[in-house]
């Protein structure tokens with residue numbers, strides 16, 4: 164999507180940003196910067212005029228104007244900050260909403276294949292980077308361009324050669340230095356983003372899988388991985404800052420050259436050697452007031468170009484983040500996996516896998532043949548990371564097999580099979596709506612029946628509002644066992660004839676886990692087919708077990 168556009172522009176267009184909305188912040192920024200320029204010019208005039216000791220009344224208008232410009236500079240800058248943040252924060256909120264919508268409405272096969280840390284980095288850090296490219300990149304650049312142009316025009320009125328030198332110096336400080344800083348730090352920006360994603364990845368593993376990692380004695384390793392990724396982030400960010408610091412030295416140098424040139428020209432003019440406008444119009448050498456303006460104007464002109472080095476880097480970070488966001492949106496729109504029919508086909512079917520190899524890039528496992536007739540139960544066990552969840556995703560048609568086939572006889576795979584993830588979300592809404600996530604027309608009687616079947620009958624009866632009780636904070640409103648049972652009830656109301664359950668007893672104590680597993684492998688799902696992945700000891704349950712090993 165949007166291959167020929169700058170990625171930040173493409174993402175801002177994707178957020179629905181109205182470009183008109185940028186006009187007010189730019190105008191306010193320009194007003195603030197012009198106040199600063201006017202203040203410098205007027206101060207120069209006032210200082211040199213006062214030095215001539217005219218009657219004080221000659222100065223009173225200028226004194227008042229200096230005060231007004233001093234105040235308006237601060238006021239405009241403050242208003243500009245408010246307007247800029249308003250536009251950028253709105254764009255960031257819209258970007259997140261649209262990104263979530265693209266993911267939720269796009270290809271389920273693509274979405275389930277995303278790591279949690281990837282989704283978090285794209286929707287949090289990357290969207291922040293794009294917002295920052297607007298606040299610290301786009302708007303300062305626009306304001307800098309307009310203000311620099313104004314400074315050059317004012318300068319040209321006093322002296323054309325000084326204006327030309329100022330223009331060149333402003334271009335070096337406001338265009339060349341930011342461009343070099345952005346180009347130079349581009350690799351470091353990418354390294355920092357990658358390292359930040361590694362931090363998020365390892366931190367989310369720690370948060371989600373703390374107990375398992377502790378049992379497997381792997382927690383220290385993951386903690387070290389977080390610390391190392393954090394150090395890499397810092398190192399990459401520091402290296403990027405070095406480029407920024409080097410490029411920032413260009414501004415004082417340009418300013419120095421420009422002031423020096425202006426001073427030389429002023430000296431020349433004051434000795435009557437040049438034919439500037441001031442010279443010609445006054446019919447004499449340059450006035451002391453214009454001399455002051457020539458010297459002070461360049462100083463304040465660079466106020467708007469000095470932040471542009473940072474703006475160049477912010478824009479580069481924004482571009483890289485925007486590319487990752489666009490890849491996510493594009494991926495959600497097409498991934499080559501068969502899409503689900505909008506209507507689930509509830510007719511009983513047989514699920515057949517033949518010569519199956521599954522995995523992400525290399526095969527994680529193979530299955531010569533698996534045939535599950537209606538009403539069949541199949542348990543899948545194996546050590547962590549062996550590929551159990553990936554097998555379920557492949558059986559559900561959410562990942563293409565690396566070899567072989569998976570079909571349901573008499574219907575389409577994606578219409579008949581439903582995958583229930585281990586970390587399925589409990590929404591911060593009513594109990595009823597949490598079940599209706601699986602099927603929109605669940606009646607109250609059905610809801611009460613399934614909740615009773617999964618052992619939540621007493622809990623429901625104790626809720627003041629029953630099915631209307633809001634689960635404030637989602638899963639936080641439930642104990643681990645209640646959450647698991649509610650998710651199981653959700654799978655029960657779903658009409659798919661083949662149900663794939665990923666670790667439905669995770670985080671439960673042994674007794675609770677055994678009770679739930681007996682229910683799942685027993686009659687709970689009737690003549691529907693159930694495949695269940697678990698870490699639990701299932702020796703006591705009389706069902707076929709597929710044991711995966713590395």
Ligand SMILES: Nc1ncnc2c1ncn2[C@@H]1O[C@H](COP(=O)(O)OP(=O)(O)OP(=O)(O)O)[C@@H](O)[C@H]1O
Pocket residue numbers: 275276277278523527545546547548549550551552553554
């Ligand atoms: N979205 C993904 N992209 C690339 N590789 C992935 C992705 N998800 C998982 N993997 C990798 O595939 C391998 C198998 O992961 P999978 O989650 O299927 O294992 P598992 O047996 O279900 O593990 P656990 O019991 O810990 O849930 C792991 O090495 C994992 O890093």
